[in-house]
Amino acid sequence: MRVFVTGASGWIGSAxxxxxxxxxxQVLGLARSDASAKAVAxxxxxxxxxxxxxxxxxxxxxxxxDGVIHLAFVVPSVTEAATRTDAMAIETFAAGLAGSGKxxxxxxxxLVTPGRTATERDELIAAGPIAARITNMRAALAATDRxxxxxxxxxxxxxxxxxxxxxxxxxLITAARARGVSGxxxxxxSRWPAVHVKDAARLYRLAVEKAPxxxxxxxxxxxxxxxxxxxxxxxxxxxxPARSLPAEEFGGMLVRLLGTDMPASSxxxxxxxxxxxxxxxxxxxIEQGHYFS
Numbered sequence: 359m360r361v362f363v364t365g366a367s368g369w370i371g372s373a374x375x376x377x378x379x380x381x382x383x384q385v386l387g388l389a390r391s392d393a394s395a396k397a398v399a400x401x402x403x404x405x406x407x408x409x410x411x412x413x414x415x416x417x418x419x420x421x422x423x424d425g426v427i428h429l430a431f432v433v434p435s436v437t438e439a440a441t442r443t444d445a446m447a448i449e450t451f452a453a454g455l456a457g458s459g460k461x462x463x464x465x466x467x468x469l470v471t472p473g474r475t476a477t478e479r480d481e482l483i484a485a486g487p488i489a490a491r492i493t494n495m496r497a498a499l500a501a502t503d504r505x506x507x508x509x510x511x512x513x514x515x516x517x518x519x520x521x522x523x524x525x526x527x528x529x530l531i532t533a534a535r536a537r538g539v540s541g542x543x544x545x546x547x548s549r550w551p552a553v554h555v556k557d558a559a560r561l562y563r564l565a566v567e568k569a570p571x572x573x574x575x576x577x578x579x580x581x582x583x584x585x586x587x588x589x590x591x592x593x594x595x596x597x598x599p600a601r602s603l604p605a606e607e608f609g610g611m612l613v614r615l616l617g618t619d620m621p622a623s624s625x626x627x628x629x630x631x632x633x634x635x636x637x638x639x640x641x642x643x644i645e646q647g648h649y650f651s
Contacts, residue, residue, distance in 0.1 A: 359383045359384070359423075359424040359425055359566065359567070360383070360384040360385075360386065360422070360423045360424045360425075361378055361383055361384070361385055361386070361423055361424065361425050361426070361427055361566055362386045362387075362388070362406070362419040362420055362422070362423035362425070362426045362427070363375060363378075363385055363386070363387050363388065363403070363426075363427045363429060364388045364410065364416075364426075364427070364428050364429055364430035364447070365388070365428075365429030365430030365431070366385070366387030366388060366389065366394075366397075366398045366401075366403060366429070367387065367389060367393075367394040367395075367397040367398050368429060368430065369517070369521075369522060369523075369524065369525070369555065370429055370465075370513075370517060370555060370558060370559070370562075371387070371429050371430075372397070372401065372521070372555075373519070373555045373556050373558065373559035374427060374429065374558075374559045374562045374563070375387060375398070375401045375402070375403050376401055376402070376559075377556070377559040377560055377562070377563045378562075378563055378566075379401070379402045379403070381563055381567075383563075384403075384404070385401075385402070385403035385404065386403065386404045386405075386406050386419055386422065386423055387401075387403040387404065387405055387406065388406050388408060388409070388415070388416075388419060388430065389405050389406070389407055389408075390407070390408065390409035395407060406418070406419050410430055410431075410443050410444070410446075410447045411443060411446075413446060413447075413450045416447055416450045416451065416454075417450050417453075417454045420450070420451050420454035420455055421454050423460075424460055424461075425460045425461035425462065425463075425507075425566050426451050426455065426460075426461070426462045426463065427463045427562055427566055428447065428448065428451065428462070428463060428464050428465065429465055430447075431444055431465075438490070441490035441491055441493075441494060442490075444491070444494050445490075445493075445494045445497065448464060448494055448497060448498050448501075449497070451501075451506075452497075452498065452501035452504060452506055452508070453504075455501075455505075455506045456501070456504040456505055456506060457504065457505040458505060458506065459505055459506070459507055460506065460507060461506075461507040461508075461509065461565070461566045461567075461569065462498065462501065462506050462507065462508045462509075463508075463509055463510075463511055463562060463565055463566055463569075464494075464495060464498040464508065464509075464510050464511070465510075465511050465512075465513060466491065466492075466495045466510050466511070466512045466513070467488065467491075467512060467513055467514075467515075468512045468513065468514050468515075468551050468576055468577075468578060468620070468622035469482070469512070469622070470618060470620045472619070475581060475582070475621040475622060475623050476551075476576070476620070476621065476622040476623065477576070477622070477623050477625070477626060478512070478573075478574045478575060478576050478623075478624075478626040478627060479574075479626065482495055482496050482499075482574075484496065487611075487614075495510055498510065499572055499574075502571040502572045506571070507569070507570070507571045508571060508572065509565050509569040509570070509571070509572070509573040509574070509575060510573070510574045510575065511558075511561060511562055511565060511575050511577055512574065512575060512576045512577060512622075513553070513558065513577050514550065514551035514552050514553050514576075514577065514578050514579075514580075514622060515550045515551060515552070515615060515620065516550055516551075516552040516553075516583075516640055517552075517553055517554075517555050517558055517577075518552060518553075518554060518555065518640055518643050518644075519554050519555035519556060519637070519643065520646075520648045521555075521648075522555070522649070526550075526612070526615065527588070527592075527640075527644065527649060528649065529612065530588065530589070530592055531592055531596070531649055531650065533608070534589075534592050534593065534596055534598055535596060537603075537607070538598060539593075539598055539599050539600070539601060539603065540589040540590070540592045540593035540596065540598050540599070540600040540601075541589060541600070541601065541602070541603035541607065541608070542585045542586050542588075542589040542600070542601075542602055542603070542616060543585065543602065543603070543605055543608065543613060543616040543617040544602060544617060545586070545602065546584060546585045546586025546587075546589060546602065547584055547585075547586065547619070548584070548585050548616065548617055548618055548619045548620070549581075549582030549583060549584055549585070549619050549620065549621045550580075550582065550583050550585065550588070550615075550620065550640075551576075551578045551580060551581055551582060551583075551620065551621060551622040552578075552579060552580040552583055552639065552640035553577050553578055553579040553580070553635060554579055554635065554637035554638060554639075554643065556637050557577070557579050557633075557635040557636065557637050558577045560633065561575060561577045561627070561631070561633050562577075564631045564632070564633050565631065568631065569630070569631060570630075573630065575624075575627040575630070575631070576622055576623065576624040576626070576627050577624065577627070578622050578623060578624035578627075578635075579624075579635035579637070579639055579640075580639045580640050581621050581622060581623055581624075582619075582620075582621030582622075583639070583640045583641060585616050586600070587641055588640065588641070588644070591641050591644040591645060592644065594645075595644070595645075595647060595649075595650045596650065605617065
């Protein structure tokens with residue numbers, strides 16, 4: 359297959375592109391800058407210059423390919439402008455692929471279902487701080503009625519691995535160094551789902567190859583890692599104590615994430631596509647030490 363990938367030079371794209379190429383696929387990667395173009399080309403992909411606001415470029419990339427993996431998102435992700443741009447990109451892809459039966463993969467986030475573990479069968483309810491993104495995901499799934507093989511890949515809060523620089527684990531490490539303590543909220547019992555970036559990349563590849571139309575896939579390796587365990591692992595490597603800190607010492611979005619129990623399962627995804635996470639879990643990955651170099 360020839361696959362058009364947005365966000366090809368980003369953290370997840372940096373794993374998805376070589377995963378696709380190693381499986382024999384061709385990749386056309388969107389790049390908005392010279393640096394991004396070089397990164398995409400260095401990974402063996404063909405470069406298409408443009409960004410998410412260039413609907414003509416997005417349409418051309420989709421029409422020139424056998425499927426689309428949409429990874430890019432304008433940050434910060436909670437702004438109205440970013441979600442509007444994302445909605446426009448999704449509609450451009452859906453319109454361009456209409457009637458073709460070609461795959462369109464859209465990235466989302468695993469859901470929060472208070473009191474239980476989230477699964478792929480949970481309803482996508484457009485509420486809360488990411489309501490607009492949920493609306494975009496629902497619009498993408500609706501494209502199945504237009505003859506597009508759409509599926510959602512729901513990513514957990516931590517997509518970890520060697521080379522991660524801007525996710526929540528690096529943020530927690532930076533904060534621990536600044537405070538002299540590796541902190542968590544309340545008793546640290548809240549849980550984060552997590553996945554190694556290479557396992558996530560393999561799921562994207564399997565999904566573009568064979569996920570059925572309308573599939574919702576959870577890219578989850580660890581169903582739920584306790585925040586306290588994460589803080590303790592960070593503390594061990596920095597030789598700092600790990601303890602509960604007042605919520606106001608964390609940023610607004612981060613404190614919500616640290617204080618919310620959000621385990622998620624990938625059992626349905628694994629059974630559907632034969633996907634099995636094989637790379638280190640989050641704590642094992644932190645213990646390897648590459649985050650601290």
